Amino acid sequence: MAYAYFAFLDVMGYRYYLKKDKNDGTELFKTKLISSYRVFENIEIATLHHKSISDSIFMSSANDAYNFLCATKQVFLSFLENGLFVRGGIAYNKHFETNHITYSLALTDAYNIESEQSIFPRIxxxxxxxxxxxxxxxxxxNNQTLQQIIENKLLINCGSHYQLHILDDTNWDNTFEKARDMYTTYQADIDESPKLTAYHSWFQEYLFNFKPARNRKLRYIKQFELTD
Incomplete structure (x- = not known):
């Protein structure tokens, strides 16, 4: 059986946004999803296969690890551009897929990473x-593909796994703005949920850990405050 790189991505807050659209009588979330998924129209990898079901995105490629990681980074940033976080896992294992059947250890591995270990908005x-x-x-x-991945700063050490690094000096400011806007827009609901607060706080710390030199942006989430 053939092997493949496989990414399982979850659109975080899917049910929340659906409920909000229903209560508000809007289709804002639908518009955000359509805009986010347009990223696939601009990804030029001949071997990339993708599909989505509800809040799940499936991406696979039989080879070309470097471009596969770059494509996954693009997807993360596209959703963030539209005010949405995604969380995911990437694996390499046996993978078989037709129009009717999917038999994939790679999918299972990627899903397990996403559901059990990713926790925060990261891949x-x-x-x-x-x-x-x-x-x-x-x-x-001496592996040229691995060196290309490392030289382009796509990897962060993360325990026994690695994290896809989605930040660089060209996108940091915009990523900061989008993350801050998402937090301030939904702050009332986020502040009611320790879990959501943890997601946004983690992403803020990730941002500021890689803040470019001389950047004067300030944190938008206050972690601890004494009660007046």
């Missing part, structure tokens, strides 16, 4: 993905 990469690239060259550091 974790299974260590098997990196091990696969390392095993293709001797010594491992």
């Amino acid at each position: 974790l990469i299974d260590k098997a993905v990196i091990q696969k690239l390392q095993n293709e060259a001797e010594p491992p550091q």
